[in-house]
Amino acid sequence: MNKRISYYQATIDKWIKHRDASILVVAGGKTDSELFRELGFNNVTISNVDKRMKGNEFHPFKWSYQDAENLSFGDNSFDFVVHAALHHCSSPH
Numbered sequence: 001m002n003k004r005i006s007y008y009q010a011t012i013d014k015w016i017k018h019r020d021a022s023i024l025v026v027a028g029g030k031t032d033s034e035l036f037r038e039l040g041f042n043n044v045t046i047s048n049v050d051k052r053m054k055g056n057e058f059h060p061f062k063w064s065y066q067d068a069e070n071l072s073f074g075d076n077s078f079d080f081v082v083h084a085a086l087h088h089c090s091s092p093h
Contacts, residue, residue: 021041021079023079024047024077024082025045026047027048027083028058029046036061037060045062045078046058046064047065048066053065
């Protein structure tokens with residue numbers, strides 16, 4: 001496992017103690033799915049704008065086609081929101 005992934009995993013493990021917490025991963029992918037599965041989380045939604053993704057890639061987690069700059073979820077829909085892609089947004093500030 002590379003240093004970035006190790007740091008990501010340690011950070012999630014440190015800050016999200018309850019494995020049943022609802023989590024939205026913004027601009028997520030295979031690495032996020034594998035990491036949350038390895039850590040024992042079960043209520044994860046992975047979102048991205050990649051139209052090639054169908055959602056079954058992230059089983060047992062949910063999939064949602066979402067633009068990180070225009071999420072359709074209501075306030076307080078998740079206990080935690082995780083992202084590593086703000087630098088790709090047109091207005092990350």
